[in-house]
Amino acid sequence: MRRILVGLACATAALTVASAASAAPPWVERHLTLPGGDFAFDFGLGIAHGPAPSDTSSVGMNVEAAVGLTSHLELGIRTGLRFGDAFDRGLHPDEYARLFDRQYVDGADDAFANPEIRLRGALLDGPVVDLGLEGRLFVPVEGDAFPGRPNQAAAEFGMPLAFHLGDSVRLDTGVYVPLLFGYATPFGLSVPVDVWFQVTHRLWLGPMTGLQIVRVGDDQTLTYASMGFGLGYQVARFVDFKTMFLFPELNQDSSVFGVGAGVQIRIE
Numbered sequence: 001m002r003r004i005l006v007g008l009a010c011a012t013a014a015l016t017v018a019s020a021a022s023a024a025p026p027w028v029e030r031h032l033t034l035p036g037g038d039f040a041f042d043f044g045l046g047i048a049h050g051p052a053p054s055d056t057s058s059v060g061m062n063v064e065a066a067v068g069l070t071s072h073l074e075l076g077i078r079t080g081l082r083f084g085d086a087f088d089r090g091l092h093p094d095e096y097a098r099l100f101d102r103q104y105v106d107g108a109d110d111a112f113a114n115p116e117i118r119l120r121g122a123l124l125d126g127p128v129v130d131l132g133l134e135g136r137l138f139v140p141v142e143g144d145a146f147p148g149r150p151n152q153a154a155a156e157f158g159m160p161l162a163f164h165l166g167d168s169v170r171l172d173t174g175v176y177v178p179l180l181f182g183y184a185t186p187f188g189l190s191v192p193v194d195v196w197f198q199v200t201h202r203l204w205l206g207p208m209t210g211l212q213i214v215r216v217g218d219d220q221t222l223t224y225a226s227m228g229f230g231l232g233y234q235v236a237r238f239v240d241f242k243t244m245f246l247f248p249e250l251n252q253d254s255s256v257f258g259v260g261a262g263v264q265i266r267i268e
Helices: 002-022 093-097
Strands: 039-049 057-070 073-082 116-125 129-138 154-165 169-180 188-198 203-217 220-236 239-247 257-267
Touching (some): 039 093, 057 093, 073 093, 093 257, 188 220
Antiparallel strands (some): 039 057, 039 257, 057 073, 073 116, 129 154, 154 169, 188 203, 220 239, 239 257
């Protein structure tokens, strides 16, 4: 019996060590870009709730792929799919399926979202601070966003920033400036602020907020303050499950909100 107990204890310890060795780094320790040669595929499902008095909901999807060209340079592409009629698609449910990455230059109410090409480089990749530069190109396949602003090719330039605060906290923020080709000045500014707490080696969660300024006309500017909550769980070494709940314009209309969930599959 003593030998059996010792054997079970040794087997349990070996399995524990093997599991820890095979696990990917905790979320708060990951950096802004994928390691060189790694691939990541994201699939998300989003549900958007529309404003009163209609109180309707719609469903959308997000599909994304990325590759680490080098250890400090990442290339990504993504697009979205929306279901339902024109009004339902206009709620942009696919945006809630873009888990933890809410940057997008949208069009109108088409079934397919504007495809996006993203290139991100890491200027700093340290244990405390990560600083990057990125550019995004949006291909105009949707209709007009609203009267006076036709849907056309757009670009967005950003400076993502991450602070690793010890072994259990990470602050993600940055500044993003979208530009429409043919317009001399930017039509917006976005500053996300997400705080992540690593509860266990596999589980992380935290509040998500941010500020977005959009110029909708020559003399009109709108400011949106978002608030939400995100949660992630590392199912396996190569698989993460993510979900979030978000009010994208809480200061303007609290009846507009959505929820999203999805998985990321990595190939090293």
